[in-house]
Amino acid sequence: MTGARIREIRTQRGLTVAQLAEAAGVSTGLISQVERDRTDPSLETLRKIAKVLQLPLFSLFQEEDAKTVSVIRADSRMLVASPVGGITYSRISPGHGRLEMLKGHLPPGGYSAAEPWSHPSEECILVIEGQLVVEVSGVRHQLGVGDSCYFHSSLPHRYLNLTEEPVDFVIAVTPPSY
Structure with a gap:
């Protein structure tokens, strides 16, 4: 499903697989496998692809039919996990509009990114369980x-869990970004 969306957007943008791969700094084979849903890309790879396609990360999973009122059931949230750092995000907003809400989880010693990174948005984060370090500009x-x-x-910026206990938090991002 995600792969088909990436292929659709890539072709709409007039990019070849090779052009997308080169711009994202990944192999053409990886892009090809992702587009055919033969592999699940890492969070970092999805961020790179979204940046090249100039789209918010979670729009790669966007549902096309935007409704006036959307109810997102806890057991049917879209989940993205990173094999590096251990962070997981579940989308608690509908995936369309100018506001994105995510629930994040970091295991002990986990982090959102190995190095701080930036994107064109504003964020507000609320800790709901545990202790979280928010690193912004060092x-x-x-x-x-x-x-x-x-x-x-x-x-x-990036998020760090420097404790021995997991941490859960909610993030609001506007506009949704990569």
């Missing part, structure tokens, strides 16, 4: 349950 902000942090995502 400055670390320690958050506990109920604490929140707002920042421009154009600043290099």
Whole structure:
């Protein structure tokens, strides 16, 4: 399903598999396998593809029929996990519109990215369980349950769990970005 969406958007943009692969810094074989749903790309690979296609990351999973009111059931949320850092995100917003809401989970010692990264959005994060470090422009902000942090995502950032307990949090991103 994701692969077909990537192929559809790539062809709409007039890109070949080789052009997308080169711009994303991955192999043509990987793009080909992803488009045929033969492999599940990592979160980092999906971010690279979304950036080249100039789309918000989660729009690669977007449902086409935008409704006036959307109910997202807890047991049917779209889930994205990264094999590096251990972070998982589930989308709690419908996947269309100008606001994206995600529930994040980091295991002990986990992180959202090996190195801070940026994208053209604004974010607000709320810790619902555990302790989270939000690193923005090299400055670390320690958050506990109920604490929140707002920042421009154009600043290099990442999330870290430096504790021995898992952490759960909610992120609002506007506009949705890669």
